[in-house]
Amino acid sequence: MKYVLASLILLFAVNLSAAPDTVFLFRHSEKLTGKDPQLSDAGKQRAQQLVSLLSKVQPNAIFSTDYNRTIETATPLAEYFDMPIETYEPGDLAKFKQTVLAQSGVVVVVGHSNTTAKLAELIAQVIVEKMPETEFDRYFILQKVGQGYQLSRLKMNF
Structure with a gap:
């Protein structure tokens, strides 16, 4: 019983401290027109340049x-860092906020x-x-400071 209680306390403590150190928030790059458009050539270039911006951050x-x-x-x-892209529902940002805050390290959205x-x-x-x-060139960085975020x-300098 002691081990179960100790494990639960440890698990709870880990969950309390889970929060990303840094969150990068980007708006999608320049797009074409139409329903669910793809990126324009300028948008594709900007998306590639995000790699330069974040290449030193894992x-x-x-x-x-x-x-x-x-x-x-x-x-x-995702290709540069060999990582999957996880999708989220933009209609429920309050719920997604909890998903982001449950991460650790660096998060890109x-x-x-x-x-x-x-x-x-x-x-x-x-x-x-x-x-x-x-x-399309403005983005946000949220840095963990104490219990909150600065x-x-x-603006991107591309």
Whole structure:
């Protein structure tokens, strides 16, 4: 019985400390038009450049919504790091936040103009300005600080 109790306490303690050190939140790259469009040539270039941006960081998880433009944005990273892309439902960001916070190390998330800022807001617990539909070069880094996250909003220099 002592061993079972000790195991449960250890498992509970590990779950309390589980949280990523860093979360990168990207909006998908430039896209073509139409229903569930693919990336444009510029979008494909930007997706490739994400590898340069993150080449020195080994993510523990790469998440994307299940749309052509987001999967195609995440694919070069997944290929570079030889990792799967895990899909998430953008309609339930509160639930997905819990999935992200259950990870460890570095997490990369590719979303949309209306979900990327909202997810940053949910995780960092601060108000985040919405992303314009025409903006593809801004991304967020959330760094764990104590029990919360510090939000940085950056632009890609490509």
